Amino acid sequence: xxxxxxxxxxxxxxxxxxxxxxKYDARSGxxxxxxxxxxxxxxxxxxxxxxxxxxxxxxxxxxIDFSTGGAPSFALARYGSPIPAAPSPSHKPGFRVLVYLSKxxxxxxxxxxxxxxxxxxxxxxxxxxxQQGVKQNPGxxxxxxxxxxxxxxxxEGAKKSTAYSPVFTIQKWVDRPTGLVYTPRxxxxxxxxxxxxxxxxxxxxxxxxFDDSDDFG
Amino acid sequence: xxxxxxxxxxxxxxxxxxxxQFAQSPASFVLTRLLKKVAATGAxxxxxxxxxxxxxxxxxxxxxxxxxxxxxxxxxxxxxxxxDPRVEKEFDAIGGMVxxxxxxxxxxxxxxxxxxxxKLVVPELPIPIIGFIDFRFGNVIVxxxxxxxxxxxINNTNHERQVALYIAASEGDCKGYLCxxxxxKHGVYEVTDAEQQAKALARIGVTLGKFLxxxxxxxxxxxxxxxxxxxxxxxxxxxxRQAAKEVWGI
Numbered sequence: 001x002x003x004x005x006x007x008x009x010x011x012x013x014x015x016x017x018x019x020x021x022x023k024y025d026a027r028s029g030x031x032x033x034x035x036x037x038x039x040x041x042x043x044x045x046x047x048x049x050x051x052x053x054x055x056x057x058x059x060x061x062x063x064i065d066f067s068t069g070g071a072p073s074f075a076l077a078r079y080g081s082p083i084p085a086a087p088s089p090s091h092k093p094g095f096r097v098l099v100y101l102s103k104x105x106x107x108x109x110x111x112x113x114x115x116x117x118x119x120x121x122x123x124x125x126x127x128x129x130x131q132q133g134v135k136q137n138p139g140x141x142x143x144x145x146x147x148x149x150x151x152x153x154x155x156e157g158a159k160k161s162t163a164y165s166p167v168f169t170i171q172k173w174v175d176r177p178t179g180l181v182y183t184p185r186x187x188x189x190x191x192x193x194x195x196x197x198x199x200x201x202x203x204x205x206x207x208x209x210f211d212d213s214d215d216f217g
Numbered sequence: 218x219x220x221x222x223x224x225x226x227x228x229x230x231x232x233x234x235x236x237x238q239f240a241q242s243p244a245s246f247v248l249t250r251l252l253k254k255v256a257a258t259g260a261x262x263x264x265x266x267x268x269x270x271x272x273x274x275x276x277x278x279x280x281x282x283x284x285x286x287x288x289x290x291x292x293x294x295x296x297x298x299x300x301d302p303r304v305e306k307e308f309d310a311i312g313g314m315v316x317x318x319x320x321x322x323x324x325x326x327x328x329x330x331x332x333x334x335x336k337l338v339v340p341e342l343p344i345p346i347i348g349f350i351d352f353r354f355g356n357v358i359v360x361x362x363x364x365x366x367x368x369x370x371i372n373n374t375n376h377e378r379q380v381a382l383y384i385a386a387s388e389g390d391c392k393g394y395l396c397x398x399x400x401x402k403h404g405v406y407e408v409t410d411a412e413q414q415a416k417a418l419a420r421i422g423v424t425l426g427k428f429l430x431x432x433x434x435x436x437x438x439x440x441x442x443x444x445x446x447x448x449x450x451x452x453x454x455x456x457x458r459q460a461a462k463e464v465w466g467i
Binding site for chain 2: 081083118
């Protein structure tokens, strides 16, 4: 697999800052961080220790194609903005959100994106909890842990398969970490078109010192 | 109620949906609102929100085409994280439902308020019951319900209680209606026993308060109830089902 599958680029195949990723494998129910250094790609399992600040203020939803053989193709919009049409049949419903990992998990900014239905289920549940909780915590972001997984069995007989949906829990609410800054990206359009700018652009929220007692330094 | 049993759980107000949930499934109430195992919203509920937005925009002056488009865009956003298999069916129904909603409500004119917040203070309760009126046309209150099967009369007590709250919390002499829309038909029915239904909401609130006053520990309260895992509250959501297993072992 190429580096491009392990890294997420700004825009749809365009150049830009690379934000390293965390990945949830719905087939095994494991969360890992992917790193690339000195020509080497590595993956570190952080399932048991996973804790991160989720930038749900700027979660993007729409469709993603991870099967391009190169950089994934994102046709996403910030939640609340009109969702772009899927550029191809290979684009599947998905999400992308920035997370800031706790020190125990690496202590840096990561991108988390998925189209796995089992993963979407867990994120949907977590986002619902966020929407309810943010009313009492305006301007704050949730510190989220991965507490468990739920087995989702689909199909029957030879087509029976099991996926594991993550059970995330909001542990508490904190100010936005300094390093957690959202920048809108370009949006993938139909293959013949150039990537277009995302329609709705949110002003990046001013970063505030992360003075919480937790370890998101 | 001399002390506030709701405070221990950070509950600052009640609503028809929270009270109806407690009445229908105390176990689900404990799980979602006390133990904070939040349930994701299903596609039909998102469809309802979207249809309401579309109807509202047309009643305020948009064209039907624009209203339908707005509703469909809203729905796409609302379900964009959902894996609910009903998404496509609900999306397909939205256009007709918006059209029927407009046909049903257009005769009332332009709404004087949309999503109007109301608050009912009940002497027996230390916290208010709040709600949001879908559409107000002067002293006429309408709650819009989208559905795939049009009822021939009001057949849902929860809906009646909702409108009853709106009437009870409004000043002056109001009439309350439930407007049901499908993709092809609509029906508007008056809520005639609002006073009784408002009293029922208050009664449920008092019972809930007494239940919460038994303990400030949600796990203790959980031991006093048991879930019907085949019910709507648990059967459609693998996360809720698993949470129920963890809490009650069934």
